[in-house]
Each structure stands twice: as C-alpha cells, then as structure tokens.
Amino acid sequence: MARKDDPATVEYETKAKNLLKAELKRKGVTYAQLAEKLAVLGVHENERNLNNKISRGGFTAAFLIQCLEAIQATDVRL
Structure with a gap:
C-alpha cells in the first residue's frame, strides 16, 4: 500500500x-x-x-464516482 507522503500518491490525490x-x-x-x-x-x-475531504484530495475512488454520478458527469477527461 502506498504511503500518504509518497510523491506518486500525492500526485494522484492532487489529480x-x-x-x-x-x-x-x-x-x-x-x-x-x-x-x-x-x-x-x-x-x-x-x-x-465535503470541502475538507475534497481539499485534502485523499478520498476513495468510490467517493469520486459517487460525486460524479450525483452531478451527472457522464464524460470525464483525464
């Protein structure tokens, strides 16, 4: 499991x-x-x-998908 201070983890949490x-x-x-x-x-x-969770960026993939579904975001660009 990636550590919270791992640069790769921080990079993807930011993304x-x-x-x-x-x-x-x-x-x-x-x-x-x-x-x-x-x-x-x-x-x-x-x-x-929500403000705190999203600002930190350390949320689960499930939470991300729940949010995207809630706002009806059907197409997401990476």
Whole structure:
C-alpha cells in the first residue's frame, strides 16, 4: 500500500481533487448542492465535510464516482 507522503500518491490525490473540482465547476455545483445530490444516493456528507475531504484530495475512488454520478458527469477527461 502506498504511503500518504509518497510523491506518486500525492500526485494522484492532487489529480483526483482537481478533476472533481473541475467537474463541479463545469456543472456549476456548489458543495452545498453536492451534499444534497449525494444524500439522494444515500451518501450523507455536509458542506463543510465535503470541502475538507475534497481539499485534502485523499478520498476513495468510490467517493469520486459517487460525486460524479450525483452531478451527472457522464464524460470525464483525464
């Protein structure tokens, strides 16, 4: 398992964070709106937790996919 301070881990966490932030911006979705959309999927996070989690970038692939599905992002460019 990769360590949190491994440069490769940090690089990909940053990429995941930037990808999610870009999709939110492209769709015009705020963290508060994302929290509402995630709740519909059964994922309960408040605006502050989302802000912290996304800013850190250390979230799971499952969380990334939940967010993308919640905002109906069907095509994502890497």
